[in-house]
Every structure is written in structure tokens, then in C-alpha cells.
Amino acid sequence: MLIGRQSWQFANRPVIESWAASGGPFEAEGKLAADFDILHDDLWMGQDSYEKAHRHLLEEAINAALQKANLTKEDMHFMLAGDLINQITPSSFAARTMQIPYFGLFGACSTSMEGLALASFIVNYQGAKKTITGASSHNSAVEKQFRYPTEYGGQKPPTAQWTVTGAGAAVLTDNPDKNGKLVTTSATIGKVVDMGLSDPFNMGGAMAPAAADTLINHFKDLNIEPSHYDLIVTGDLGRIGQETTFELLQQSGLNVAREQFQDCGLLIYNDDQPVQSGGSGAGCSASVLYGHLLNQMQKGVYRKILVCATGALLSPLSFQQKESIPCIAHAVSIEMI
Numbered sequence: 001m002l003i004g005r006q007s008w009q010f011a012n013r014p015v016i017e018s019w020a021a022s023g024g025p026f027e028a029e030g031k032l033a034a035d036f037d038i039l040h041d042d043l044w045m046g047q048d049s050y051e052k053a054h055r056h057l058l059e060e061a062i063n064a065a066l067q068k069a070n071l072t073k074e075d076m077h078f079m080l081a082g083d084l085i086n087q088i089t090p091s092s093f094a095a096r097t098m099q100i101p102y103f104g105l106f107g108a109c110s111t112s113m114e115g116l117a118l119a120s121f122i123v124n125y126q127g128a129k130k131t132i133t134g135a136s137s138h139n140s141a142v143e144k145q146f147r148y149p150t151e152y153g154g155q156k157p158p159t160a161q162w163t164v165t166g167a168g169a170a171v172l173t174d175n176p177d178k179n180g181k182l183v184t185t186s187a188t189i190g191k192v193v194d195m196g197l198s199d200p201f202n203m204g205g206a207m208a209p210a211a212a213d214t215l216i217n218h219f220k221d222l223n224i225e226p227s228h229y230d231l232i233v234t235g236d237l238g239r240i241g242q243e244t245t246f247e248l249l250q251q252s253g254l255n256v257a258r259e260q261f262q263d264c265g266l267l268i269y270n271d272d273q274p275v276q277s278g279g280s281g282a283g284c285s286a287s288v289l290y291g292h293l294l295n296q297m298q299k300g301v302y303r304k305i306l307v308c309a310t311g312a313l314l315s316p317l318s319f320q321q322k323e324s325i326p327c328i329a330h331a332v333s334i335e336m337i
Helices: 050-068 087-098 111-124 138-145 203-220 238-251 282-298 317-319
Strands: 007-008 015-023 078-082 102-104 130-137 166-173 184-190 232-234 261-263 302-311 327-336
Touching: 007 050, 015 050, 015 078, 015 282, 050 078, 050 087, 050 130, 050 138, 050 166, 050 282, 078 087, 078 111, 087 102, 087 130, 102 166, 111 130, 111 138, 111 184, 111 282, 111 302, 111 327, 130 138, 130 282, 138 317, 166 282, 184 282, 203 238, 203 302, 203 327, 232 238, 232 282, 238 261, 282 302, 282 327
Parallel strands: 078 102, 078 130, 232 261, 232 302
Antiparallel strands: 007 184, 015 166, 015 184, 130 166, 184 327, 302 327
16 A cells, blocks of 8 residues: 555565576676576677677576576566666567566666566556566676777776676565565655766766655655664665765664665675776666575575665766756565565
8 A cells, every 4th residue: 555655565465486686797706696596707698789688688587587486487467677778678678588468667777676666566456466577787788878888998987887787587476375485565666856966977976865865755654763674775876875875864864774774786796896886787786686685585684674776867868968867766675574
């Protein structure tokens, strides 16, 4: 049901039946390599373009998640997915392969939680018995579209972030047996926040106010304290964005513990990997959640987490027209029953 101004509570607690993540060669060298189901040793992944490799990543994650749940694509009522490439073609072409009724989503890097929130809503209200949701990104495909081709060798400032080559997917069901299962319990849908920043090499700084706004409204709508969660994790704010968001939360009066507040873009890579401010991309929070974080919950490390994925809603055209960067964030809470 709707609670507060912009949140949902899922009384029927949709079950995250299975999950999977795929990644590229740089992710294979990162801190979370062991949590990926599939890793590639080159960015082409047997395809003849980076965009096709991007599509391949998502198909792999979806198929791996289905296999873990002992389900087939024919069992799925809906697929919800998105990415960063023009007209979300990698996701749409993956949907062409999967032949599952499809919702194509674009929330930039917030797409992972947009998909999980909507999939949970659909299952919670009996709009489907089984859905699959996911998000993906590919470093070379995204860099070519939004910045410069990697072959160009352009230097980046310390505020820039490294686009994750990865995909994550999860199967949600209306399984009545929830004992020992991961379930979604609530979601807060963000609104667009634009503070006038226009630097495409400082996405974390641009997205921080949107992340803070969604988190503040989540706790307000649900009338709970941050201590309700073992972990509050943002999508891909990086060092600058995470620090800015933490300061904004402190200024709002929310008592968020520093060790409780983490970021997927800071979790995925080792400190000695040259990623400037951290990881980013629609596949960042998707692969970290549908790999590392849910694995940790299954092991009992965390019982309740809140994931707030952030997205910068710019395009190459809007940047060329000297527009500022509007941003958004969506949050979903997950619990182990």
C-alpha cells in the first residue's frame, strides 16, 4: 500500500527467489570477483561490438538467475530491465531473445532499484506470480556514448568514475513459504532533483542531493530510524557523492552511522584499481546487489538492508545543449525472514 507521500509497503512480501551477476575482466580483478556467477576475460565476450557484448551480459545474468530457481523463461510473466545505451537497446534486444513480456525501463544508474520496486509492486498486488528484473552496463559501450571511446585515451579528473561492465538479475515470486527467504518489504520512489551541476565527470556530486532526498523521505514515510537497517547502501555515488550524501543526511538530523553507510561503487573494486572516485553505471548496483549483498544476507551477515540506487538523467544531446544534470534515486528495503 501507499505509505506517506512516495513510498510503498509490500504487505505480501514478494520473495527474491534467486539472483545472479555477470561481469567483465576489470570486475574479475575487483574485491567482489567471487560473488559473480559469470566473469569474462575480455570486453568483447565473443561478440562483434561492445553493444552486443552488453546485451550478452544481461542475457547471461537472467539465464543464470532462472537456472538457480529451477525456472524457465516461459515461467516468467514479466521482465523489467534497462541500461544506459541509446533507447535501452541492449535490454530490449535481450528481451527479444528471452521472449518474456517486457517493461523497458530507463532511470540511468537508478534502474536496478526502479526495476526491483516495480517488480515487487506487481507481484505484491497479484499482477504476476513470477517476474524477473535486472540492469546492466558495459564500460566501453557507455564511455563511447557519453564521453570518449576508450581507445582515445582521454584523461579524466579525480571526480570521474569507472563504468562497471556488469549485469545483475533477480527472480521475484509470490511464494507463500517465506521462511529463510529474502523478501522485499518497501520501496521509496524518488523525485527528480537538479542542483544545477553540469560536469559529466562529477556524477557523484550531481546525484548526491537526489540520494539524500529519497533516503530522508523513506525514513519519514515509514516512520523509522536508520538503525532499523543493518546496512544502507547507495548505488554508485563514489567517494565524493557518498561523502556529500552522508553530510546531507547528518544535516537533516538523521542519525546514520558511518560504518552502516556504504556505496556499491566503492565496494566493487580494489583500492589499487585506477577507478578515480569509484565505480558507476546501471550494472554497478545491479551486480553488487544481485551478487555480493544478497549472498551476504543469505550467509547471515545482514538481516535488513536498504538499497538506494542513483541515476543521472542526462544524455549526450542534453550535455551538448549545455543543460544541467537532473538526477533521481529509488530505494528498496530487503529483509531475510
